[in-house]
Amino acid sequence: MSRKWTKLLAIPLLAAMMITGCSSNNNTNTGTDTNAEGGNSGATNANATNASEGKPATWIADRKIKGLVFMGTDDYTEEMNPEIKAKIKEMTGIDFEIEIMKAEHSIDGLIAGLAANDLPDFVAFYLNNSGRPEMPVVLKAARESMFTDLTPYFKDSKVYSKYLQDDYLPIDTKFGVMFRPEFQGSAYFAHMNIQRTGGQVTWKGVGGPYIRKDIVDALGIDPRTITSTDQLYELAKKIKAGNFTDKNGSPVMPIGPSYWGGKEVGALFNDLEWGADDQRIKQTKDGKVLHEAQTDYAMKKVEYVQKLLKEKLIHPEFFTMDESRATEGALNGSWAIIADTHSYQEYNQDMHYVPLGPINQADGPYQMQISYKSGYSAWAIPATTKKPEEVVKFADFLASREGKLLWKYGLEGRDYTLDDKGNPIVKQEVIDLKAKDPNAAKKLGFGGVGNNWGDILGSTDNDNMADFGEENYGDNASSGLFPAVEKIATFWDFDKKVKEGVVSDAYQPTAFIGEFDRGTDLKAAFDNYNDSLIQAYYAKSPDAAKKILDNALKQMEAAGLDDYLKLLADKNADPKTKVKL
Amino acid sequence: MAQTTTPQPKARKSGTALRKRIIQHRYLYFMLLPCLVFFIVFSYIPMGGLLLAFKEYKFNKGILGSPWVGFDYFKTFFNSYQSRDLIENTLIISSMKLFLYLPFPIVLALMFNEVRNKWFKNISQSVLYLPHFLSWVIVVGLVQRVLAPDTGLLNQVITNMGGDGSTFFMMDPKYFYQIMFGSHLWKSIGWDSIIYMAAISGVNPDMYEAAKIDGAGKFREIWNITLPSIMPTVVILFILSLGNILSAGFDQLYLLRTPGNMQLSDILDTYIIRVGLQGGQYGYATAVGMLQGLIGLILVVVANRISRKVSETSLW
Numbered sequence: 046m047s048r049k050w051t052k053l054l055a056i057p058l059l060a061a062m063m064i065t066g067c068s069s070n071n072n073t074n075t076g077t078d079t080n081a082e083g084g085n086s087g088a089t090n091a092n093a094t095n096a097s098e099g100k101p102a103t104w105i106a107d108r109k110i111k112g113l114v115f116m117g118t119d120d121y122t123e124e125m126n127p128e129i130k131a132k133i134k135e136m137t138g139i140d141f142e143i144e145i146m147k148a149e150h151s152i153d154g155l156i157a158g159l160a161a162n163d164l165p166d167f168v169a170f171y172l173n174n175s176g177r178p179e180m181p182v183v184l185k186a187a188r189e190s191m192f193t194d195l196t197p198y199f200k201d202s203k204v205y206s207k208y209l210q211d212d213y214l215p216i217d218t219k220f221g222v223m224f225r226p227e228f229q230g231s232a233y234f235a236h237m238n239i240q241r242t243g244g245q246v247t248w249k250g251v252g253g254p255y256i257r258k259d260i261v262d263a264l265g266i267d268p269r270t271i272t273s274t275d276q277l278y279e280l281a282k283k284i285k286a287g288n289f290t291d292k293n294g295s296p297v298m299p300i301g302p303s304y305w306g307g308k309e310v311g312a313l314f315n316d317l318e319w320g321a322d323d324q325r326i327k328q329t330k331d332g333k334v335l336h337e338a339q340t341d342y343a344m345k346k347v348e349y350v351q352k353l354l355k356e357k358l359i360h361p362e363f364f365t366m367d368e369s370r371a372t373e374g375a376l377n378g379s380w381a382i383i384a385d386t387h388s389y390q391e392y393n394q395d396m397h398y399v400p401l402g403p404i405n406q407a408d409g410p411y412q413m414q415i416s417y418k419s420g421y422s423a424w425a426i427p428a429t430t431k432k433p434e435e436v437v438k439f440a441d442f443l444a445s446r447e448g449k450l451l452w453k454y455g456l457e458g459r460d461y462t463l464d465d466k467g468n469p470i471v472k473q474e475v476i477d478l479k480a481k482d483p484n485a486a487k488k489l490g491f492g493g494v495g496n497n498w499g500d501i502l503g504s505t506d507n508d509n510m511a512d513f514g515e516e517n518y519g520d521n522a523s524s525g526l527f528p529a530v531e532k533i534a535t536f537w538d539f540d541k542k543v544k545e546g547v548v549s550d551a552y553q554p555t556a557f558i559g560e561f562d563r564g565t566d567l568k569a570a571f572d573n574y575n576d577s578l579i580q581a582y583y584a585k586s587p588d589a590a591k592k593i594l595d596n597a598l599k600q601m602e603a604a605g606l607d608d609y610l611k612l613l614a615d616k617n618a619d620p621k622t623k624v625k626l
Numbered sequence: 627m628a629q630t631t632t633p634q635p636k637a638r639k640s641g642t643a644l645r646k647r648i649i650q651h652r653y654l655y656f657m658l659l660p661c662l663v664f665f666i667v668f669s670y671i672p673m674g675g676l677l678l679a680f681k682e683y684k685f686n687k688g689i690l691g692s693p694w695v696g697f698d699y700f701k702t703f704f705n706s707y708q709s710r711d712l713i714e715n716t717l718i719i720s721s722m723k724l725f726l727y728l729p730f731p732i733v734l735a736l737m738f739n740e741v742r743n744k745w746f747k748n749i750s751q752s753v754l755y756l757p758h759f760l761s762w763v764i765v766v767g768l769v770q771r772v773l774a775p776d777t778g779l780l781n782q783v784i785t786n787m788g789g790d791g792s793t794f795f796m797m798d799p800k801y802f803y804q805i806m807f808g809s810h811l812w813k814s815i816g817w818d819s820i821i822y823m824a825a826i827s828g829v830n831p832d833m834y835e836a837a838k839i840d841g842a843g844k845f846r847e848i849w850n851i852t853l854p855s856i857m858p859t860v861v862i863l864f865i866l867s868l869g870n871i872l873s874a875g876f877d878q879l880y881l882l883r884t885p886g887n888m889q890l891s892d893i894l895d896t897y898i899i900r901v902g903l904q905g906g907q908y909g910y911a912t913a914v915g916m917l918q919g920l921i922g923l924i925l926v927v928v929a930n931r932i933s934r935k936v937s938e939t940s941l942w
Binding site: 156159160162185186189190191357361362364365367428565566569573575576577578579580583600603604 | 683684685686687688706707708767770774775776792794796797798884885886888900901907908
């Protein structure tokens with residue numbers, strides 16, 4: 046028996062010896078390190094040498110910084126250009142690498158990544174505002190000490206130190222995202238894409254409904270005079286009567302879906318919308334905060350859409366069509382009116398579609414809503430990362446003018462030259478390559494050609510005009526990459542609308558749902574209302590539609606809608622938590 | 627005391643016998659090993675994750691270190707206004723897929739068995755197996771195009787026959803079950819009939835010969851020989867599929883769901899994804915998922931017991 050036991054014990058012993066023998070000798074090094082805190086990738090990467098003698102002023106440390114990005118590959122790129130990587134290494138000593146976590150919805154990736162608890166030196170995720178679905182997830186992680194407090198490192202930084210100034214951050218970023226009262230002065234995420242100066246409109250694109258120019262010309266109308274849904278209805282009828290056809294010779298659909306697929310498009314029915322179409326909460330003139338379902342607007346919109354559907358003036362799949370078909374229809378000219386698109390889109394640089402409207406708001410003429418400053422995306426440093434100050438320093442480098450020049454414009458000489466004021470002039474061959482073969486251009490590895498890696502840590506304190514003398518990449522070189530943008534902006538009277546616009550620094554109405562005690566139920570009820578509204582458009586009769594909407598309202602009320610609206614009124618009364626109502 | 631000590635040598639004896647048998651058939655056991663490892667790694671170890679259903683998961687504490695919350699998630703689920711509809715929808719859809727669908731692949735297998743032209747049999751079998759290899763994304767895409775209002779194939783046929791071709795089938799709850807069941811049938815029937823065909827090919831041909839001598843026709847042969855012979859296979863497959871009664875098929879339903887049919891198409895699986903995972907509530911999602919598994923397990927055990935008593939066919 047004892048021999049058998051010896052044999053049995055020998056097997057695991059042998060296995061253990063094999064595993065020990067096969068593992069790398071890195072372990073022995075960390076074993077001697079008195080600061081060893083367990084095997085996380087961040088720890089092994091932190092082989093920083095503090096020797097900065099003879100190094101450039103931008104030098105940080107000789108180490109690797111790896112980030113895990115929970116955002117789409119459409120928006121960010123993990124393949125970096127080797128020359129650009131070498132330049133980063135030369136300037137900072139950092140071997141920078143990002144990995145994009147692929148998931149159907151980026152939030153699924155974020156949740157799985159955080160739960161796995163094996164994170165590299167930093168993580169980045171979408172976060173438009175504190176009302177975004179990612180917020181409760183990253184907040185949970187921050188509360189459970191998964192992230193490093195960034196404030197001590199911000200103090201020593203050049204750009205990020207601005208985040209600590211009183212009047213720099215917009216209020217949602219300041220009190221909703223970063224310096225939440227519960228964190229008592231600490232901040233665990235850096236909210237990105239904050240503009241240096243508030244109230245500026247840096248993106249000159251015109252978004253919203255567009256109409257085919259040849260149809261407008263044939264009907265002899267000015268699309269800018271269509272400012273109400275009643276006029277839109279009349280126009281749709283005229284289009285239908287005009288028997289216009291698309292590229293394939295098939296009859297056009299007067300109102301087609303958004304370029305990006307079927308969805309509710311607030312901009313098209315502005316005067317029938319109560320609040321923004323993704324919020325549906327607004328204040329009445331006498332100060333009462335109401336949800337759309339509690340007003341007449343919901344039924345008015347249902348009746349209007351039903352009328353359009355019945356008379357075949359709007360595509361029957363306007364709200365549900367998949368993206369490929371919607372885009373195909375737009376490219377074929379099958380939609381006389383595209384419900385939503387914008388002037389930067391390549392298919393329309395010849396302006397065969399022109400902007401329609403804008404349609405007036407429910408409570409008055411159209412006014413551009415301008416955010417004082419608005420954030421977009423965020424990053425955080427896991428608590429397991431060694432020497433987090435080096436990651437912050439690196440982010441600070443990327444956010445500096447020098448860093449931005451590198452990730453936005455590429456390498457001096459190869460991709461751009463500097464004019465006498467020090468502003469970059471994009472090389473013509475880069476512009477030509479981008480126009481001819483965008484994928485080959487992308488391999489040059491910087492933001493201007495669509496290779497976006499630097500924005501993740503560096504796109505903040507943005508002011509392109511002040512930094513580079515141009516609002517958009519290539520403007521100084523008169524690149525003509527988007528010839529329609531300026532023309533459409535002039536046609537739409539963009540500058541006047543900006544001047545007359547309302548600048549607000551406030552929270553979205555749904556931003557507080559995470560802190561509301563019945564938040565989960567209410568969120569589900571809000572989603573249900575959105576779906577019910579579409580269901581009501583297709584109801585057999587107005588009565589049936591009313592019943593659907595009433596049921597949806599009942600569900601919202603059962604989930605605490607009234608208390609939530611009261612909470613919004615209270616929040617709005619506090620200057621620190623103004624709400625867009 | 628005597629009673630507890632006497633069985634010991636017996637146990638040792640049987641243990642030794644088992645060991646001997648294992649050593650004797652070691653190669654067979656060795657071949658079984660990957661399968662065992664597979665189930666341990668992918669089925670048994672993940673079961674430990676069910677602990678999450680009773681815990682408030684904390685990122686920094688892991689599954690074991692997170693605090694217990696008892697049956698809180700189950701209470702929340704049953705108190706939610708959606709739970710009744712979700713369970714009802716799930717049961718209706720999965721029952722359709724279990725009971726209503728059951729005869730279809732059997733009938734198809736019987737039909738294939740009677741086809742004598744080998745060329746036609748091969749072609750038609752391949753055509754019917756093919757949809758199994760298409761993902762639900764493609765199948766639902768096809769369904770959407772075929773059923774699209776005005777421009778869809780079906781509506782154009784209706785228009786050409788003088789009807790109103792503007793029906794939005796996907797948005798109308800009236801057509802939801804037909805679309806759901808029809809697409810499921812189209813995608814699965816060919817593949818599911820394979821196992822029945824295998825069972826049919828195992829039926830002793832002597833029995834058919836004997837029946838022919840006795841003057842039985844084709845239908846009599848099918849009714850009295852083929853069906854009773856494959857009944858154990860049918861019963862076993864049915865019991866096994868009962869375990870999935872609360873999993874109505876996530877991919878298909880997630881993709882077929884529109885605001886118009888949502889009151890019928892929202893099921894437990896889509897709810898788990900929406901509220902549990904997209905909302906980051908791991909514990910809650912696990913609890914609802916566990917509920918599905920538990921009900922499935924109970925049904926399998928009960929059905930197996932009934933089957934053993936009634937038909938002498940059972941899993942164990």
